[in-house]
Amino acid sequence: MVHRTPIAISLKDVTVSLGGRTILENLDLDLPAGQVTAVMGPSGAGKTTVLRLITGQLRPDSGEVRVGDARVDQLGGKELGKLRRGIGVLLQNGALFTDMTSFDNVALPLREHTDLSESLIRRLVLMKLEMVGLRGAADLYPAELSGGMKRRVATARAMALDPGIMIYDEPFAGLDPISLGVSLRLIRDINGALGTTSVVITHDVREVAALADNACIIADRKVIASGTPRELSASDNPLIRQFMQGEPDGPVPFHYPAAELADQLLATGDRR
Amino acid sequence: MNGTASRTALTAPVREMGRAGLFLLTAFSRMRFGRRQFAEILRQVYFAGVRSLVIIVISGFFVGLVLTLQTYDTLTRFGAADAVSTVLALSLFRELGPVLAALLFAGRAGTSITAEIGLMRATEQLDALDLMAIDPMERIVQPRLLAGLIALPALVLVFNITAIVGGIFFAVYLMGSDPISFWANMQSSVELFRDFGGGMLKSVCFGFVAAWLAVWFGWSARPTSEGVALATTQTVIATAIAVLVLDFILSAFML
Numbered sequence: 001m002v003h004r005t006p007i008a009i010s011l012k013d014v015t016v017s018l019g020g021r022t023i024l025e026n027l028d029l030d031l032p033a034g035q036v037t038a039v040m041g042p043s044g045a046g047k048t049t050v051l052r053l054i055t056g057q058l059r060p061d062s063g064e065v066r067v068g069d070a071r072v073d074q075l076g077g078k079e080l081g082k083l084r085r086g087i088g089v090l091l092q093n094g095a096l097f098t099d100m101t102s103f104d105n106v107a108l109p110l111r112e113h114t115d116l117s118e119s120l121i122r123r124l125v126l127m128k129l130e131m132v133g134l135r136g137a138a139d140l141y142p143a144e145l146s147g148g149m150k151r152r153v154a155t156a157r158a159m160a161l162d163p164g165i166m167i168y169d170e171p172f173a174g175l176d177p178i179s180l181g182v183s184l185r186l187i188r189d190i191n192g193a194l195g196t197t198s199v200v201i202t203h204d205v206r207e208v209a210a211l212a213d214n215a216c217i218i219a220d221r222k223v224i225a226s227g228t229p230r231e232l233s234a235s236d237n238p239l240i241r242q243f244m245q246g247e248p249d250g251p252v253p254f255h256y257p258a259a260e261l262a263d264q265l266l267a268t269g270d271r272r
Numbered sequence: 273m274n275g276t277a278s279r280t281a282l283t284a285p286v287r288e289m290g291r292a293g294l295f296l297l298t299a300f301s302r303m304r305f306g307r308r309q310f311a312e313i314l315r316q317v318y319f320a321g322v323r324s325l326v327i328i329v330i331s332g333f334f335v336g337l338v339l340t341l342q343t344y345d346t347l348t349r350f351g352a353a354d355a356v357s358t359v360l361a362l363s364l365f366r367e368l369g370p371v372l373a374a375l376l377f378a379g380r381a382g383t384s385i386t387a388e389i390g391l392m393r394a395t396e397q398l399d400a401l402d403l404m405a406i407d408p409m410e411r412i413v414q415p416r417l418l419a420g421l422i423a424l425p426a427l428v429l430v431f432n433i434t435a436i437v438g439g440i441f442f443a444v445y446l447m448g449s450d451p452i453s454f455w456a457n458m459q460s461s462v463e464l465f466r467d468f469g470g471g472m473l474k475s476v477c478f479g480f481v482a483a484w485l486a487v488w489f490g491w492s493a494r495p496t497s498e499g500v501a502l503a504t505t506q507t508v509i510a511t512a513i514a515v516l517v518l519d520f521i522l523s524a525f526m527l
């Protein structure tokens with residue numbers, strides 16, 4: 001994959017094993033700066049592992065993880081904290097603090113990491129909430145918000161410190177069509193307005209086509225394809241085609257590995 | 273049970289204790305005191321302490337009532353009804369106050385701390401803190417640990433006071449004992465440091481252990497509904513056992 005833009009995040013020859021199972025093996029991935037890149041793949045392929053590698057929550061068994069000039073896999077406590085302040089992450093269900101209002105949720109990173117006055121924090125928070133269209137919900141608690149609204153407040157919280165990188169973990173899962181449209185526009189707007197590098201971890205192929213500048217597919221423990229969404233859709237690789245077209249059977253089988261059905265049905269014994 | 277299984281059954285609790293100990297060391301090694309931390313500790317004292325007041329006051333009053341009723345009945349047989357306030361005060365200050373309040377605290381505040389932290393783990397709130405470069409140990413664990421340390425001794429005081437009120441209600445108002453001798457006997461038989469101070473020292477230890485176990489079980493809970501439910505139950509059981517064992521050890525050293 002040839003990029004004209006500089007690389008913001010780069011994973012080189014990364015291998016990760018968890019609980020004796022290899023999740024990623026010799027994975028190479030470059031995410032260009034200032035663009036929206038979708039990291040796709042079937043469930044359980046290791047997409048969220050990539051997120052955890054970039055944020056330094058997980059160290060690879062071998063290989064390099066770079067964000068800007070920093071080697072994330074070698075960073076210690078304080079440097080890691082500094083790095084994380086520059087990365088905004090939207091987790092799957094928003095992960096808002098349920099004992100705080102939307103306003104306080106968004107204000108939290110500002111109060112923790114800056115010495116700004118409360119009146120300035122108030123203005124910043126209202127601006128962030130305005131950007132996600134929820135200034136009117138500033139005083140509501142997460143329990144009073146819908147699923148889509150929660151994620152928008154969480155998006156505002158993730159960009160509270162104006163990070164250079166935004167990572168969205170499954171931002172479209174379980175959203176109704178209207179919320180989904182809102183989310184798509186929001187990710188695009190944030191990318192356009194703030195010039196952030198955006199990483200969207202998802203398996204929603206159709207949304208990726210509408211949103212991403214680049215996309216890559218992780219399967220079989222590595223990146224099996226990368227390019228623009230259009231290039232991926234045109235691929236004749238059976239695995240990529242199965243994924244992009246959403247075919248139930250193909251190189252990724254419909255059935256979980258099992259003994260032959262006939263053998264199992266005809267077997268004697270009262271249990272399986 | 274084969275050899276491996278029995279070994280695992282023996283080593284599992286030891287491992288768990290080791291992990292809980294390391295967790296506590298980590299929490300203390302990252303201790304930081306700032307204005308915000310102080311405000312959070314106060315908030316947790318409110319949740320763990322003030323919100324436990326109702327159960328502590330009601331239980332304290334009835335424990336005082338029943339304790340006086342039982343001792344009054346027994347002591348009257350020996351013509352020693354005057355000693356009822358001595359028995360009440362000594363048993364409350366030394367044992368019943370700290371132990372019963374700690375058990376009630378585990379049921380009321382401990383479970384809610386465990387469930388809260390377990391659910392924070394299940395709903396990725398702890399992850400979110402970590403990702404925002406806010407240390408969950410500092411923000412979530414430490415304030416709750418210190419709140420237990422502060423709240424339980426205060427609750428024990430309230431428990432003791434309401435129990436004595438219950439005792440007075442029974443002995444003086446219902447049985448017609450002389451209030452002056454009731455107070456005088458209590459005052460002359462209770463030693464400030466040995467009886468009252470010893471009980472308060474116990475309550476500090478119990479508060480610390482109760483908060484530690486509640487936070488630990490929440491922190492290490494599996495992030496599922498069953499995991500949180502199990503952790504909540506474990507908090508009550510483990511705290512009850514730890515408090516009773518610790519009570520014996522502390523009493524043995526104090527007497």
